[in-house]
Amino acid sequence: MLIHPWDAPRDDAEWQAWLGVHDFGQLVVNGLDGEPPHVQPLHFAYDAERGEAVTHLARPNPMWPALLAAPEVVLSVVDDYAYVPGPWQADPDGPSEHGVPTSFYAAVQLRCRARPVDDPAEKAALLNRQVGHFQPEGGSARVAVGEVPYGRMLSGIRGLRLEVTGVRAKFKYAGTRSAQVQDRIAAGLARRGGPGDTAAREHLLRRRGA
Numbered sequence: 001m002l003i004h005p006w007d008a009p010r011d012d013a014e015w016q017a018w019l020g021v022h023d024f025g026q027l028v029v030n031g032l033d034g035e036p037p038h039v040q041p042l043h044f045a046y047d048a049e050r051g052e053a054v055t056h057l058a059r060p061n062p063m064w065p066a067l068l069a070a071p072e073v074v075l076s077v078v079d080d081y082a083y084v085p086g087p088w089q090a091d092p093d094g095p096s097e098h099g100v101p102t103s104f105y106a107a108v109q110l111r112c113r114a115r116p117v118d119d120p121a122e123k124a125a126l127l128n129r130q131v132g133h134f135q136p137e138g139g140s141a142r143v144a145v146g147e148v149p150y151g152r153m154l155s156g157i158r159g160l161r162l163e164v165t166g167v168r169a170k171f172k173y174a175g176t177r178s179a180q181v182q183d184r185i186a187a188g189l190a191r192r193g194g195p196g197d198t199a200a201r202e203h204l205l206r207r208r209g210a
Helices: 012-021 064-069 120-134 151-156 179-192 197-206
Strands: 024-029 038-043 045-047 052-058 072-084 102-117 157-172
Touching: 012 045, 012 102, 012 157, 038 052, 045 120, 052 102, 052 120, 064 102, 072 157, 072 179, 072 197, 102 120, 102 197, 120 151, 120 157, 151 157, 179 197
Parallel strands: none
Antiparallel strands: 024 038, 024 072, 045 052, 052 157, 072 102, 102 157
16 A cells, blocks of 8 residues: 555554544455465454554454464454545636546554454463454343353354554545645535535544644
8 A cells, every 4th residue: 555655644653543444445365385474354442552453353254274384464444435536626726627537535454463363262261352342232131151152152153362563544535635735625525415424524624744
């Protein structure tokens, strides 16, 4: 992923805060013997203090052999994206039809060292961390070994701890455009109101001067 200086996060806190609420991504694992990579969409819980993300996969998932053979993986998350028409980006002193269309998006790629979790008690603790992240208000029984309703299901999954060893983050939101052009883009996003437009507009305005 190409990251220009004007698209880079201001600091770790920026991408960590974003990742804390964007918790669905794709786990990418190198394939075996020249096969293409495995890509698994999944929910995960990221813990900035521990420097890891936790998730789990079904035991029959075909990516397990590849993951065990090469535990260096990438967890990729992309969201808050929007298409920006060319005229919105045109220079103020030029024809609007000469504007260059582009895409806005936020992306974080975590390079991780994967560690499978098979111990039943560790799996239960991992799952409770995930549920606690997604359901902080509660409402579900805790996972406990040998106890209903989830204890008997533990054997059907494997937990996965992803130790973060590197981060690439990007916030691509008109970072090199003039204030006048940024205002035009922000107005266009507000007026259009499509999926992702509100979040993209908020990033654009938040990152002015970054």
